[in-house]
Amino acid sequence: MATSNETDKEKGKAMEKSAPGRALSPFEEMDRMFEGFFPRGWMQPMRWGLPAWSTMPEPFEGRMPKVDVVDRDNEILVRAELPGVDKKDVDISTTENSVTIKGSTRKEEKEEKGDYYRCEISSGAFTRTLALPGNVDSSNAKAEFKDGVLELTLPKVEKSKRQKIEIS
Structure with missing residues (x-):
């Protein structure tokens, strides 16, 4: 049986998770959707030996x-x-x-x-x-x-x- 102290901690965690935060931008929402479909890091260019996006010239x-x-x-x-x-x-x-x-x-x-x-x-x-x-x-x-x-x-x-x- 959980003590009252443990129950208070669990309630606090539940409240933290449900506390409203800032609204996600459309890009952040898309990132979250892709994370659900593909494993983390699926689009990392170095995985395939391609140059990192940040080093590519920007015309x-x-x-x-x-x-x-x-x-x-x-x-x-x-x-x-x-x-x-x-x-x-x-x-x-x-x-x-x-x-x-x-x-x-x-x-x-x-x-x-x-x-x-x-x-x-x-x-x-x-x-x-x-x-x-x-x-x-x-x-x-x-x-x-x-x-x-x-x-x-x-x-x-x-x-x-x-x-x-x-x-x-």
């Missing part, structure tokens, strides 16, 4: 560049991260209230060691159009590209400039 293709859009009093500043993209492969166009950044990249890697030969070519293209928080004067826009970061300075047209309104 720029299909990815959208990360951007910052800053609304200043007289201008709108747009910064875009374009790693591995050459300045000559970037095309920028604007309308009065949007900017489009297009680009492409091509990277070729070769490695030869004895009978072993590897050649990987990754290339990709992207197009990103951003709505701007005001109308801009495209004819006076400035663009700089340094260390994989594109920075656009787009002056606002007079009617789009931010104005302070006093409360009466």
Whole structure:
């Protein structure tokens, strides 16, 4: 027969298991479902002699560049991260209230060691159009590209400039 102390411990464990936790993300739910169907570690690449997923190169293709859009009093500043993209492969166009950044990249890697030969070519293209928080004067826009970061300075047209309104 269990003592009252053991019964209290068992109740505590049961309460721990049934206590609500954080909600699972859809990815965590899928992981749990797969764990039920397949033994743990079924998808480990090293098991089959393949390279680990984390060491595989991540091409720029299909990815959208990360951007910052800053609304200043007289201008709108747009910064875009374009790693591995050459300045000559970037095309920028604007309308009065949007900017489009297009680009492409091509990277070729070769490695030869004895009978072993590897050649990987990754290339990709992207197009990103951003709505701007005001109308801009495209004819006076400035663009700089340094260390994989594109920075656009787009002056606002007079009617789009931010104005302070006093409360009466």
